[in-house]
Amino acid sequence: MIEIDQISKLYAGKAAVDSVSMTVETGTITGIVGTSGSGKTTLLRMINRLVEPSSGEVRINGEPTSSLAPHILRRRIGYAIQGHGLFPHYTVARNIAAVPRLLGWSKDKIAARVDELLDLFSMEPSQFRDRYPAELSGGQQQRVGVARALASRPDLLLMDEPFGALDPIIRSRAQDDLRRIQRTLGSTIMLVTHDMEEAIHLGDQVAVMDAGRLVQHAAPAEIIRAPATDFVAEMVGGVERPLRLLSLIPVADITEDGPTDGEAIDPQTSLRDALAMCLWAGREALPVARPDAPPGRVTLDAIRARAADHQ
């Protein structure tokens, strides 16, 4: 558990981060969203003390971060940034091994961990281990950057716009990968982004920052359903709110019995995608596969009812 307690950062008397408190549960992803200058990156950098807080405290599993030397603290916290920051003169394996080497792991243990992570990120170890970052595509570099941040099984992974430099298609694939890997490893992740879509898509919790203050910290559905301020409402994107809400709900939630023609869709498909399929095909209902029963269906009426069911 990560506890951020009344933390502030003053630059020339002006608060870049103003008395922020929040708690992050172990094994969850928290998306920190805000416009540029909202203090979200400063907040993140105060957690691994790349920026020293002016006041307040951060505790990781009850232990204040100020009780360790900064470089020792940082070896326990993964850090992945925009533009990956890989070492150009190290191979992929050596890059991933950077923190374990700092921690003095044995050679065998490091080699095993490197291969394990490459496998996890769907990069064939024998093929990628000895390559240099310059020989990788942007998406591969980004994956190595995240693998490096996870190498020492850190208590916490901090990510600052990790997908900012990727094109939209690679970016959404990278997001799905991160989600999958986070589920597999049970990592605790705090991720800074300016993209509300990304925060909603990835986050178990979303924290919205505005002018140095934390204006709302809640589950994505809650943020969409009940924005705390006009700013949050604007970030959520007024007219798109119903669609964003639908994007969080799987069709399995409102699948009902009943026959429908056509090929059954996956029960984890979001209602937004199901809606789009209905509209595109001009249909009133879609068949939904069910693991332990014959296919059911999801109807346009049910989706409409669910979208209106937020009051």
Added chain:
Amino acid sequence: MALPFLTLAANRIVAGEGVAAWRVGDLFVTGPGLIALVVGLALGLLSGREGLRLAGAALGLAGLLWLLSQGASNLIADAGDYARVSPGAGFWCLLVVVSLLAADALSNMSPGPMARGGLLIAALALIALVLTSGALSELSIMREYTSRQDAFRDATLRHLGLAFGSLAAAALIGLPLGVWAHRRAPLRQGLLPVLSFLQTIPSLAMFGIMIPLLGWVGDSVPGAQALGIAGIGFAPAFLALVFYSLLPVVANTVAGLQSTPAATREAARGMGMTEGQRLIRVELPIGLPVILAGIRIVLVQNIGLAVIAGLIGGGGYGTFVFQGLNQTATDLILLGALPTVALAVVAAILMDILVELAQPTAETAR
């Protein structure tokens, strides 16, 4: 080719008389040489066939050497005791053409660093072989050498000592200074202008300034003279070279250390590397090619500048150059100048190989 190939003079001072390439001997002397030269140059015209062009250059070079060696002994045979034979404008022009041909063919073949090292060793061995074989011993420059063998050896050692010693001293001072300046922006902004000011002092003036300065030190600091510190000689020359070396060393060290991408530096800090670890593991290896490029500049520059040290009694090849200038003995000047050029070229090639080996990234790893 129409320019005089060799010049024949009555003694080492007077201006010589030119002899064209086809007049340096009878047909048995000129025939093979001229044919080799013409065939070699013709081969050199074949574009795209780099191996053949290189062979052509080698053949042309062999022809030149043949004409030089045979022609020299031929001409000197029926001239007086004090007569001297030197390579003329024609020889030098042809040598340049053939060397350019070889260099162009080689650069198109783009050999790797190891192959270049091998080629360099082979070329040096070949030159040593030709010089020691006595084939060129009739040439005036070799006669100047024969009469000064001991002095030449001393000058070589002194020249190397000046060039490499000043480089070592500059590296010892400049590398830490560069690291320090990299860390502290105010120091960097103050230091680099001062160093570039030192660099702008003309070399002769710099050596001149050293004379009263070190003369005063030698006179007033006890024990300084015992260490050889005086207004003229090795010490002022050495110090001046060190001053000239500082800017390239410090500036390239700073530039090399700064060349680490910002995101990489941030990541290194964020993963818990200490300042020292970041320097040793990240910034220095990434900056090494740039730092070595600075060392290369200094080495080549100092090999050349050390010639001027001859003027203030610093020794080295400059001694021959200035003696030759005073006596208007061209070949004595060349005895100082040619080894200097050769030394600089060899140093430059070696350092280029090192710079390339220092880049452990994708381009050279394959």
